[in-house]
Amino acid sequence: MTTPHTATFTRxxxxxxxxxxxxxxxxxAALVTAPLFATAAAADGPLFNxxxxxxxxxxxxxxxxxxxxxxxxxxxxxxxxxxxxxxAPPNTxxxxxxxxxxxxxxWHRFLADRLPIVSLTDVTNDASRRGSADIVVHYAPxxxxxxxxxxxxxxxxxxxxVVVKSEEPxxxxxxDFDPIRLLRMTVHEVGHALGLGHATPxxxxxxxxxxxxxxxxxxxxxxxxxxxxxxxxxxxxxLRGIAATFEWALKGQAPHPATVSSIDx
Ligand SMILES: [Zn+2]
Numbered sequence: 001m002t003t004p005h006t007a008t009f010t011r012x013x014x015x016x017x018x019x020x021x022x023x024x025x026x027x028x029a030a031l032v033t034a035p036l037f038a039t040a041a042a043a044d045g046p047l048f049n050x051x052x053x054x055x056x057x058x059x060x061x062x063x064x065x066x067x068x069x070x071x072x073x074x075x076x077x078x079x080x081x082x083x084x085x086x087x088a089p090p091n092t093x094x095x096x097x098x099x100x101x102x103x104x105x106x107w108h109r110f111l112a113d114r115l116p117i118v119s120l121t122d123v124t125n126d127a128s129r130r131g132s133a134d135i136v137v138h139y140a141p142x143x144x145x146x147x148x149x150x151x152x153x154x155x156x157x158x159x160x161x162v163v164v165k166s167e168e169p170x171x172x173x174x175x176d177f178d179p180i181r182l183l184r185m186t187v188h189e190v191g192h193a194l195g196l197g198h199a200t201p202x203x204x205x206x207x208x209x210x211x212x213x214x215x216x217x218x219x220x221x222x223x224x225x226x227x228x229x230x231x232x233x234x235x236x237x238x239l240r241g242i243a244a245t246f247e248w249a250l251k252g253q254a255p256h257p258a259t260v261s262s263i264d265x
Contacts, residue, residue: 046231047183048106048208053235053265055205059197061154062245062258075154075195077134078255080246083123084190085133092139096166099179100139103186106234107194114239118246120194135193136160137186141167149177150185152192159193173218173225184208184232195245195258196238199265207265208232209241237265 062076084104088097104122111118123129135158143165144151153161166182168174177185191209199207206213213232216225243250244258 047180048187048234049206049231050110050234051236053199053205053207053233053237055199055207055210055235055237055265056201057265058199058207058209058237058241058263060195060241060244060258060261060263061192061197062195075156075159075193076245076255076257077157077195079134080118080249082118082120082135082194083129083133084120084135084137084193085130086122086124086137086139088139089141092141095179096141096182097139099183100137100164100186103183104137104190106183106187107190110234110239111242115243115246117249118194118242120190133160134158135162135190137162137164137190139163140165142169145169146172146174150189152189154193162189162193164189173223174216175224175226181214181227181229184213187232187234191238194242196241197262199235199237206230206233207235207238209235209238235265237263240265 086097086100086104088100101122101124104120108120108122111120120135123133138161140163143163146169149165151161151163152159153163164182164186166177168176187208196209199205199210201212202210204210204212213230215228215230217228218225241263244260244263247258248254248256
């Protein structure tokens, strides 16, 4: 979360500082510097690759800010059985909502397999629990305009304003997101909600917590953009970052924020 964005990233990459915000993510846009539109068709593989990260490091959000317990206290959790709920407008495309749930399920499975002391349970359909979910994902199709694609606003012991979108402004150069893009972006944003910052190098790494798994290419004749995907890595390093967030649980200690701000990959 401390990575400065480069000049080529200014369209979308902006960071905000708002009360209790630990992440405003602008997951999108590495402009392909020498665009070759003929090769720009999305070349995609599996939804995710799993294993070692190609990143140098991944930021750990918990503990990198002042965490004195008062207003503006940064995100961290004093429990490990996290819940998440998805809220979407009525009449939303069910494919898109399903993609968001699949993104959450991806984390659910990954944690259950690899870091079972931390759990993430989708309680969207549990009326008694969804109102108090630790993490709330809002699907706001047109949110963000041209500025961002995903946005995770987290506070003390909760992350109640994770926003994902899919629709780009009509008439602009950018195509809408498809469900796979939305699913992957959900994994990225929920990764923030779980305590991860960004992986570096931000624009090049394919780690799901970086931006290098999606680039733009521009058609020089129309000025229209197309996305160029590379399969993101849901990485061992992501997992280590979350383990740092929940260090207290792993060590049997009283709950406390992470004691490191970054994990070397
Ligand atoms: Zn992000």
